[in-house]
Structure formats: C-alpha cells, structure tokens
Amino acid sequence: MRFLLFLLIIVIFSSYVLAAPFFINVPSGTQKVTQEYPYSFDVNASGEGTDLLYDLIFPGGTDYFAIGSSNGIINYNPENENPFNVIIILINLTDFSINSTALSFVVNRLPQFTNLEDKVAINDTGFSYTIIASDADADSLIFSSDNPLIPITTIFPTSGEISLTQAELNSLITLGENPISTNITINDNANSTGFPIDGITKKLFTLNINDPISFNPLAESVAVEDQLFALNISSYVINKIGTITYAANFSFININSLGIMSFIPSHNEVLNSLNNEENKTYNVNISVIDQYGSSASQKWILNITRVNDIPVCDQIDNKVAVVGTNFVFDYGNNATDEEGAVTFFDNVAFFNINETTGSIDFLVNETMVGIHNTIITVNDTENAQCSEQFQLTLVGNNAPRFPKNRSLNVNPIEDLYVDSDFPNINFPDQKFIQISGGNTIRRGYFQFNLANLGNPAALIAAILKLTILNSSGSFDVSVHNLSVSNFSNITFNNAGETGLYEVLASSSGITNSTDMFDVSNIVKECLEDTTIERFLAINLSMRVL
Amino acid sequence: MKKRKIFWIYLIFISLLYISLFFFIKSKIDISGSFSVNPPEKKIYLTDLPEVMRLKLNEPFLLDIDYKLGYGFASNTDLLKINKDTGEISFTPANAGEYPVIISAFKDINDYEIKLVRFVVE
Numbered sequence: 178m179r180f181l182l183f184l185l186i187i188v189i190f191s192s193y194v195l196a197a198p199f200f201i202n203v204p205s206g207t208q209k210v211t212q213e214y215p216y217s218f219d220v221n222a223s224g225e226g227t228d229l230l231y232d233l234i235f236p237g238g239t240d241y242f243a244i245g246s247s248n249g250i251i252n253y254n255p256e257n258e259n260p261f262n263v264i265i266i267l268i269n270l271t272d273f274s275i276n277s278t279a280l281s282f283v284v285n286r287l288p289q290f291t292n293l294e295d296k297v298a299i300n301d302t303g304f305s306y307t308i309i310a311s312d313a314d315a316d317s318l319i320f321s322s323d324n325p326l327i328p329i330t331t332i333f334p335t336s337g338e339i340s341l342t343q344a345e346l347n348s349l350i351t352l353g354e355n356p357i358s359t360n361i362t363i364n365d366n367a368n369s370t371g372f373p374i375d376g377i378t379k380k381l382f383t384l385n386i387n388d389p390i391s392f393n394p395l396a397e398s399v400a401v402e403d404q405l406f407a408l409n410i411s412s413y414v415i416n417k418i419g420t421i422t423y424a425a426n427f428s429f430i431n432i433n434s435l436g437i438m439s440f441i442p443s444h445n446e447v448l449n450s451l452n453n454e455e456n457k458t459y460n461v462n463i464s465v466i467d468q469y470g471s472s473a474s475q476k477w478i479l480n481i482t483r484v485n486d487i488p489v490c491d492q493i494d495n496k497v498a499v500v501g502t503n504f505v506f507d508y509g510n511n512a513t514d515e516e517g518a519v520t521f522f523d524n525v526a527f528f529n530i531n532e533t534t535g536s537i538d539f540l541v542n543e544t545m546v547g548i549h550n551t552i553i554t555v556n557d558t559e560n561a562q563c564s565e566q567f568q569l570t571l572v573g574n575n576a577p578r579f580p581k582n583r584s585l586n587v588n589p590i591e592d593l594y595v596d597s598d599f600p601n602i603n604f605p606d607q608k609f610i611q612i613s614g615g616n617t618i619r620r621g622y623f624q625f626n627l628a629n630l631g632n633p634a635a636l637i638a639a640i641l642k643l644t645i646l647n648s649s650g651s652f653d654v655s656v657h658n659l660s661v662s663n664f665s666n667i668t669f670n671n672a673g674e675t676g677l678y679e680v681l682a683s684s685s686g687i688t689n690s691t692d693m694f695d696v697s698n699i700v701k702e703c704l705e706d707t708t709i710e711r712f713l714a715i716n717l718s719m720r721v722l
Numbered sequence: 723m724k725k726r727k728i729f730w731i732y733l734i735f736i737s738l739l740y741i742s743l744f745f746f747i748k749s750k751i752d753i754s755g756s757f758s759v760n761p762p763e764k765k766i767y768l769t770d771l772p773e774v775m776r777l778k779l780n781e782p783f784l785l786d787i788d789y790k791l792g793y794g795f796a797s798n799t800d801l802l803k804i805n806k807d808t809g810e811i812s813f814t815p816a817n818a819g820e821y822p823v824i825i826s827a828f829k830d831i832n833d834y835e836i837k838l839v840r841f842v843v844e
Contacts, residue, residue, distance in 0.1 A: 206831075232798045232824065233798060234796050234797065234798045234824060234826045234828075234836070235796060236794050236796045236806070236826060236828035236834070237794075237796075237806075238796060238806050262828065262830070262831055264796075264826055264828065264834065264836065266798060266824055266836065268822065268824070268838065270822075273773070273822060273838055273840060275824065275836065275838045277836050279828070279830075279831035279832070279834055280831055281831055
C-alpha cells in the first residue's frame, strides 16, 4: 500500500521533471574547423519530431550559421572568421521548458600566396624564385610542387624557393618542357595542432624559358646638324621578350618604346667639339633590357657634322628723313647668326653702316634728297650672308607740310571738327572722322582729298599716324580690316596690331584730285564697351616737294 | 477487498486528474503573473525575469537586464534588440501574438545563463 503510494508520487514528480528536453547527441567543447571545408552535425534530443524546437544564440552578436529548428541539423561553411561561441537551445513548446549547451568554434584559416605569378627564365644564368605566402593564424607553411621537374624548397616559416640551374633549364628545353607548369601547394599543417583538416591552398605556376636578349652591332653613323637622324634600334635586338626598354647615355638622343631612335642635332651638340673641327664624335652607350631583366648594350659611334647657318635678317620698314636732321637707325639687334659674330654692309654712297654694331647715323643734306633703295647685307664669319632692302626717303625741309605732331582728339560720340587743325592747307572735302552706328559698334572713317595741295603729283610722302586711346591713355582696342583705297603704293606698319598705325604713301599713287586716303573700319568694335570713354588721336604729317 | 480495489481505482483516477491539471495550468496560466515595465525603472536580474511578459501592440517596450559582472547579453531572435554589453532591450511589437524569446548572459561556454520569456502582445 505504502509502496504504491510512493510509486504514484514518483510517477507524478517524474512526469514533471521529464518534461524538460535533453540532448542525446550534441557537439561539445571547442570545434576546430578549417576554412572552406564544410562542417556538419546532426543534434539529437529527446522529443525530437514532436513539440521540440532547436535554436541558437551567438553571444558575439553575429550569426555564423543556422540550425534546423525541427531536426537539429547544422551545416556550416567556415570562412575567414575569428573564433566564436554558440549556445544550442532546446525548447519544449508544450510546456516551454528549455535545455542548452554551449560550444566554441575555432577556424583554421587558409594560407594565402603573396607573390606567386608566372615567370620567364632567361636561359643564361639559371632561375631562382622565392615564393612568399602568409597565414592569418601564423602557422608555419609547407611548400610543395606537383611537378618534380620544378621542385620547391620550403623556407620556414612562410616562404618557398624554386631554384633551377642553367643546366636544369637546358634539360627542360631538351625534354620539350617549355613552358612548364606545376601546382604550387602551401599547407599550414594544422593537423599537428589538433585540427582535423589542414589548410591547403594551391595555385598554378608556369615557367617560360627563353634565350637571353642580344644586340647586334650598330655601324658607325653620321648625323647632320639641324637634320633629322633616325635609326631603328629595335631591328638590331634579338630574342626580345615582352616590353623592351631602350636607353642612350646622351640626353639629346631619344629612343622611343618601339626602339626608334630619332633626333635633330642642334648647334649645341656640335659646340662642344673643338671649334675648328667640322664633326663631333660621340661614343654612345646604348642599352636594351626586357621586362624579365635580360639586358645587352654596346658602344655606338655617332659623328655629327656641323652645318654653318646663314645669318637671319629681320625685315626693315621704309624710312623717311628730313634735310637738316640726323637719320639714326640701329639694325644691330635685328640680325643674328647661330655661329657667332656678324658684320654689316650697305650699298649707299653717302653713309656707311657701322660694320660691327649695325647702326646708321648721318646728317641729311640737300644733296641726298630723293628715294633711295637701301640694301643692308649681313655676313657671318664664314661669309654666309643675308640682306634686307628698304626705301629711304629723304625730303627737303622747305617743302610745304602739315603741322607736325598735331593731334586731333575726337570724342566719338560728338561731331567732328577738323578744319582748324590744318590751317595752312585748305581741304574742302576733308572728312576726318565719322562715327556711325549705334552705341555698340563704332567705326571711324578718315578721308581727305589731296586735290588742293597745289601739286598733288609732287607729294612724295605722307605719314598718317592713327593712335587709338582710351580714357586712361593706354592702347586697349582691337582694330580690324584696315584698308586703304585708291592708293596702290601704300605700306602699313604695325598693320593688324593694336595701337599705332602708320600709313605711308608715295607720290606715284597720287594722280588726280579725287584720290583720297580712305581708311575705313579702323576702329571697328573698339567702342563696344560704352562705359569707357575712348578717343581717336590723329597725328598727320605730309611732306610735299 | 472490493472496497480496497475501488480505493485504488479512485486514487489512480485522482492522480491522473492531478497530472492533467498540472500540465494544463502550466501551459495556460501565467505562473508568475503579468509583468510590464515601460520605461524600465530599475535593472532586472536575468533569473528574476517572469516567464510571461504582456506587452501592448505598437507601444515601445524597454527593459534593462542585469547579470553578474563580465557577462555579455544575447538572444535567439532579431525580433527585439538587445545591447550585448548593457543588456538593454528595446522592442516595439507590431503584431499581436505570443513570442517565446530566450535571453542569455554569457561569459564562456562553461559559464552562462539562459532564460526563456514569453512575450504576449495584446
């Protein structure tokens, strides 16, 4: 009786206690796994398949894998992760009783190659290649090669070396093993530290064996000053592999990446020689190297022949001078010669240009009046020469003239007044400045009639200077399309430039009373900015024989 | 003899009834009573958490769990956010229902504590 009562109490108590689920098969402790090698476990517990639920808690906050909620299966592909912990939980959904177990995972991470890449061995010095690897777990690595023809030696802790003698390279060529490949394996030997699986990484390595680069002899060459010299160096290089680098030990010699040498020897390249020699000889060192380190070089003799350049003479504008004044003109800085000093000569009887300085300075007298075609000749030290011609007009000082340096300041917005500016000469038809158009584009026209000069045909020179000024007195306008009609023999100085314009006409262009200077469009667009007041200053002087 | 047999049958019946009532009450009745804290007025020791906590729909729920020094906190669900260092829980229930959540305080695999709390959202 008492026994049965006791048994009843035990049954009642046990029914309560046994309601909590319990593990039948579960991993425990530290699970050592290897990166990229799948880990799998089937957790079993009492009551599985009924109201039992499996779940996980990762105390570190990162979920690395899941568990089948009803079957307890764990499938985990380890990656490059730090050790972590996990709690496996059983939940009885009937009475919400729970059970748990905790375990750790340590991941053995795979070793990694640091520098393994395909190589080219040059068949003249043997081949050596140190392969470096790394291991995040600081494991010592073991290197191996699948192909015994390319053996590799482990250098602890994380390096391996492939070393082949020249004889071994030749042997590979003889065997027809060129190129030759092998799988290089690095093993972290993790099994020795308790991991069931070693971390192993493989990578294919290919070795090409090539003959060394060679450089056929270059013939002695001659280059000429100021003339292009070109030579295809690439065609002399044998057994080129990959990218080739060419170099010469003189900066003026350029060899491009295709191996084409080209340069134009300047006078400086010859100046370094003895002055009396026609040639300068360079012992040039030319080197070539391929991208795998095979190199060759040779000495190349280059002779550069000097060429004497003729002097350069700048253009000379026509000149006008008046009797009683000095004609001064310095041409010294307008003639140059690459080789050095020059001397100056002229073809005019009544003055002599200074042979050394190129300056002309003489007093004009009545006997010189006339138009003189003047030629200045410049000789260098080797009698090469240039010359320049200009028209020198010398006029008498008793000829009627316009007042010199009279300026007519014209405000372009106002009407123009001209008569009183030339009181000595009657110009019934003269119209000096006309401003037309709106406020955006202004044009100035300058016209005058030479009919009333008395003897227009006697006019030998007229100098018209037009100076365009802004209110601050500086030149700042654009002048376009300067044109002159009715005169065929007119030259312009500084045409097309901003600022001073000088028009020179000779008597040959003045033939009748209707001839006019018609300088149109000279101030085109100069007044686009109407906020700045501008003036056109006219400085007119004419000389009549 | 007959009375004794009836007694045993009666006793077995009463026992089975008791067992049934035990599990019925255990599964349906909140043994520890309702518990709702918002905002948390004080830290609640992990093992003192009630087995059932009743929450209101769409109302933020805050709870600050305490455990021994040097332990980190975690749970088995993303349903609620638990600060692994301080043990603070924030949770705004968006759906009514019952959510069993296990909260752990962990030091190492040989020293940890877990607690199952059923959040009942009404």
